[in-house]
Amino acid sequence: MHKEFLMGNAAIALGAIAAGLNLTSGYPGTPSTEVLETVAKHRPDQTYVEWSVNEKAALEVAAGAAYAGARTMVTMKQVGLNVASDPLMSLEYIGVKGGMVIMVADDPGPISSQTEQDTRHFAAFSKLPCFDPTSVQEAYDMIQDAFEISEKFGTPVFFRPTTRICHAYASIDVKDESEYKTNAPEGFIKDSRRWVIFPRLSNANHRKIEARNVELSDVFSEYERNELLFEKDAGANATGVSHAAEQSANELPAETTGTAENAGASGFSPVVEATGNTASICPKRGIAAGGIGYALMREVLKGKDAPRTLKIATPHPFPEKLAVRFLEGLDEVLCIEELDPVIERELTYIAGKYHLPVRILGKLTHDTENAGENSIDLVEGYIRKFLEWDKKDRANDSVSQAVPSQDGTQSTIKKGAADSQNGASDKSDDTSAPNRFPAPPALPIRPPVLCAGCPHRASFYAVKRAMQGKKTIFCGDIGCYTLGNAMPLDMCDTCLCMGAGINIAQGVKHIEPDTSAFAFVGDSTFFASAITGIVNAVYNQSEMTVVILDNSTTAMTGHQPHPGTGRTMMGDVVAKINIEKVLRGIGLKFVETVDPLDLTKAIKTVKHAVAEPGVKAIIFKSPCVAIVKPNAPLTIDQAKCIKCKRCIREIGCPGIVITDGNVQIDDSLCTGCTLCSQICPTGAIGGGLNE
Amino acid sequence: MNKNIILCGVGGQGTVLASKLIAASAMEKGMKVMSAETIGMAQRGGNVFSNIRISDEDEMYAPMIGTGQADIILGFEPGETVRMLPFLKKDGYVITNLRAVKPTTATLLGSTYGGSEMIGYLKSVIPEDHLLIVDGTKAIAELGNPRCLNVVLLGAAVRTGALGLTEADILEAMPKVIKPKFLELNTSAFKYAG
Ligand code: SF4
Numbered sequence: 001m002h003k004e005f006l007m008g009n010a011a012i013a014l015g016a017i018a019a020g021l022n023l024t025s026g027y028p029g030t031p032s033t034e035v036l037e038t039v040a041k042h043r044p045d046q047t048y049v050e051w052s053v054n055e056k057a058a059l060e061v062a063a064g065a066a067y068a069g070a071r072t073m074v075t076m077k078q079v080g081l082n083v084a085s086d087p088l089m090s091l092e093y094i095g096v097k098g099g100m101v102i103m104v105a106d107d108p109g110p111i112s113s114q115t116e117q118d119t120r121h122f123a124a125f126s127k128l129p130c131f132d133p134t135s136v137q138e139a140y141d142m143i144q145d146a147f148e149i150s151e152k153f154g155t156p157v158f159f160r161p162t163t164r165i166c167h168a169y170a171s172i173d174v175k176d177e178s179e180y181k182t183n184a185p186e187g188f189i190k191d192s193r194r195w196v197i198f199p200r201l202s203n204a205n206h207r208k209i210e211a212r213n214v215e216l217s218d219v220f221s222e223y224e225r226n227e228l229l230f231e232k233d234a235g236a237n238a239t240g241v242s243h244a245a246e247q248s249a250n251e252l253p254a255e256t257t258g259t260a261e262n263a264g265a266s267g268f269s270p271v272v273e274a275t276g277n278t279a280s281i282c283p284k285r286g287i288a289a290g291g292i293g294y295a296l297m298r299e300v301l302k303g304k305d306a307p308r309t310l311k312i313a314t315p316h317p318f319p320e321k322l323a324v325r326f327l328e329g330l331d332e333v334l335c336i337e338e339l340d341p342v343i344e345r346e347l348t349y350i351a352g353k354y355h356l357p358v359r360i361l362g363k364l365t366h367d368t369e370n371a372g373e374n375s376i377d378l379v380e381g382y383i384r385k386f387l388e389w390d391k392k393d394r395a396n397d398s399v400s401q402a403v404p405s406q407d408g409t410q411s412t413i414k415k416g417a418a419d420s421q422n423g424a425s426d427k428s429d430d431t432s433a434p435n436r437f438p439a440p441p442a443l444p445i446r447p448p449v450l451c452a453g454c455p456h457r458a459s460f461y462a463v464k465r466a467m468q469g470k471k472t473i474f475c476g477d478i479g480c481y482t483l484g485n486a487m488p489l490d491m492c493d494t495c496l497c498m499g500a501g502i503n504i505a506q507g508v509k510h511i512e513p514d515t516s517a518f519a520f521v522g523d524s525t526f527f528a529s530a531i532t533g534i535v536n537a538v539y540n541q542s543e544m545t546v547v548i549l550d551n552s553t554t555a556m557t558g559h560q561p562h563p564g565t566g567r568t569m570m571g572d573v574v575a576k577i578n579i580e581k582v583l584r585g586i587g588l589k590f591v592e593t594v595d596p597l598d599l600t601k602a603i604k605t606v607k608h609a610v611a612e613p614g615v616k617a618i619i620f621k622s623p624c625v626a627i628v629k630p631n632a633p634l635t636i637d638q639a640k641c642i643k644c645k646r647c648i649r650e651i652g653c654p655g656i657v658i659t660d661g662n663v664q665i666d667d668s669l670c671t672g673c674t675l676c677s678q679i680c681p682t683g684a685i686g687g688g689l690n691e
Numbered sequence: 692m693n694k695n696i697i698l699c700g701v702g703g704q705g706t707v708l709a710s711k712l713i714a715a716s717a718m719e720k721g722m723k724v725m726s727a728e729t730i731g732m733a734q735r736g737g738n739v740f741s742n743i744r745i746s747d748e749d750e751m752y753a754p755m756i757g758t759g760q761a762d763i764i765l766g767f768e769p770g771e772t773v774r775m776l777p778f779l780k781k782d783g784y785v786i787t788n789l790r791a792v793k794p795t796t797a798t799l800l801g802s803t804y805g806g807s808e809m810i811g812y813l814k815s816v817i818p819e820d821h822l823l824i825v826d827g828t829k830a831i832a833e834l835g836n837p838r839c840l841n842v843v844l845l846g847a848a849v850r851t852g853a854l855g856l857t858e859a860d861i862l863e864a865m866p867k868v869i870k871p872k873f874l875e876l877n878t879s880a881f882k883y884a885g
Pocket residue numbers: 452453454633634653654655656665669670671672673674675676677
């Protein structure tokens with residue numbers, strides 16, 4: 001063992017290697033990408049690594065290797081799992097021989113995704129076990145457990161970290177290489193009754209899977225990472241209300257405090273106390289949490305009188321027996337989790353199944369946010385209200401204060417609900433950490449934009465100029481070029497999911513035949529999932545222009561190679577798959593490759609393409625500015641500049657700024673792409689390559 | 692000891708090296724380190740931040756820092772420094788670069804954002820002895836490399852004493868994090884005092 005400062009994704013990769021990983025495949029996607037990249041960097045000789053063409057291919061490659069007894073890991077982000085769901089749902093029935101981990105990174109927020117979907121649902125849907133780490137250290141340790149469980153039960157398992165685990169760094173304990181496991185795959189043993197999916201086999205295996213999951217639920221109830229904490233402290237004291245400070249209250253039967261009455265504006269129920277005697281019916285409270293929500297909860301409870309707590313490391317199959325032990329004797333439970341209320345629903349179900357008189361609070365009861373990520377402030381606010389810390393603080397301050405009447409109580413509830421909806425920024429003085437600063441001057445808004453010199457800017461601009469005044473639809477796709485939607489380009493009318501733009505454009509065109517349909521797609525997305533869409537367009541006699549933005553990399557996720565780059569993750573230089581030839585092979589007659597930074601020629605090509613019938617393609621080929629050495633920056637001759645600001649209004653390159661009223665080029669940003677110089681009416685912009 | 696540090700700036704300004712140096716020197720002292728940072732779409736010119744937490748106590752669970760909990764804010768851009776200010780502890784320190792990065796939108800909308808209003812605001816809300824304004828542009832020009840701005844700011848931060856790490860701690864960690872080729876440059880950047 002030694003210490004290393006590792007990114008969560010690197011910890012997952014090194015954990016997998018320590019578990020004897022033989023093969024990993026994946027498709028890049030934030031926040032999952034660094035897992036596979038780290039394996040590639042540190043892989044032992046016997047480990048094979050590839051960026052597959054998409055997630056479906058990646059999952060199938062990993063499954064095949066696991067059929068042959070290899071320990072495999074497939075990596076992707078949550079939306080990638082949708083692409084891989086076809087093989088996934090069948091693989092569930094077939095199972096694997098070697099351990100297989102499906103590493104899917106979820107993105108609460110979402111920070112860099114189209115959806116806020118929750119892979120824990122996919123685990124339940126596909127009936128596969130799911131591991132959900134709460135820290136970088138746990139991610140490292142748990143991925144090794146995941147391989148053990150997978151192999152032992154002959155099933156692929158999910159490993160589901162979220163962004164704040166994937167992209168967090170921590171100093172953690174990692175194994176020395178001498179402690180690594182190695183796995184020598186046995187090889188594929190022919191057995192068609194095992195590996196060929198037929199209805200009868202699916203039926204038989206379905207029964208086995210259901211039985212296995214009951215067994216796994218028991219196994220997980222004993223799993224050390226599913227934990228019951230602060231058990232002894234459970235009880236009245238843990239509610240955070242000091243008895244000495246208690247005053248009389250209107251006694252409310254427990255039922256009337258239910259959220260049903262407060263639907264719409266519900267909050268945490270008020271403490272229920274007896275009047276006039278020493279008896280006190282403080283509800284016994286507990287907290288259940290998973291993922292980063294657990295870590296945030298522990299931060300908040302640090303040094304505090306903590307209530308009984310349940311940590312869920314395996315949301316599927318849910319550790320039911322452990323959950324029953326947790327729920328027994330509690331009156332109220334707060335669930336802290338991100339994305340969907342998975343833990344909350346499980347606990348609600350278990351409470352019903354075992355007739356436990358406990359109220360489960362969380363997203364379903366509108367006590368916690370049902371979208372977006374958790375922050376320390378949010379979780380602090382939830383727990384503060386749930387455990388009534390403010391009341392305790394006031395009591396400690398010896399502020400004599402009558403416990404509010406029912407009316408007062410109601411308003412407390414409403415306030416709580418309003419606070420939790422407004423999130424951290426609007427917290428009032430009843431929280432521990434208000435923003436103590438006066439309102440600052442207007443802060444700059446910084447939406448993400450295409451980089452200075454990005455060739456996509458030139459491509460979009462060329463199409464925009466060529467189609468000025470015409471009826472058009474510009475269908476975008478997933479990648480850096482989605483940013484073409486930003487002003488002033490405004491060249492992305494739709495964006496749905498990988499490869500969708502090609503088919504969306506066809507749909508629009510069928511209904512609006514007088515529009516010129518365009519679909520923009522990047523080179524990596526082209527290989528991942530656009531080819532079938534183009535085949536569809538050709539076969540069904542569509543009329544559209546496909547614009548391929550070929551920057552020779554997968555830029556958005558950090559420059560991974562793909563079939564068009566001629567490099568593999570094993571470091572081999574291989575034949576590039578030529579996009580132009582693929583398109584001609586499909587049957588496109590008009591396919592032109594042009595440098596978008598040659599504006600006149602680019603505009604001419606677009607006009608030419610639009611005039612042709614059927615499906616046409618333009619390949620705008622120019623490398624991503626982040627992977628090539630920039631050219632010398634350009635400069636603006638202030639004597640010639642008439643300050644028309646055309647260069648700013650038309651293309652919006654971040655390299656052009658106004659300083660002291662003058663239009664200038666920021667030489668730390670400009671890559672010398674020359675686009676601005678091609679639109680300046682007075683020829684004021686020069687230098688760089690032009691000289 | 693328990694320190695929470697926030698680094699903030701604009702995508703592409705490179706806050707990573709500074710976090711790595713802090714982490715390496717804290718680990719050298721046997722401390723636990725956690726950090727979180729922005730990766731992805733936001734890096735394309737958006738506002739980015741890193742949270743770094745170092746502690747010699749057992750209990751540290753999450754890499755994120757809450758409102759009013761940061762001992763120090765290290766801002767690479769004045770507007771971004773102000774954006775993160777609510778996270779500053781009472782008596783916390785603020786180190787900020789002077790030079791503003793104008794967002795493309797500001798240029799398009801003809802906004803007048805120039806950073807000086809942010810510096811003025813900082814001066815009005817942070818006591819003089821807890822606020823350090825670094826002329827990064829001058830530093831870069833004198834050191835001859837735009838890439839070492841983060842280490843210049845880190846040096847200033849360490850000298851406040853608020854980090855709980857000494858200059859020697861960081862200098863010792865440097866060879867572990869920085870390639871030999873850039874060691875000399877970064878050493879002088881770290882020691883740069885305006
Ligand atoms: S040449 Fe003009 S458009 Fe190109 S990067 Fe420089 S400033 Fe931007």
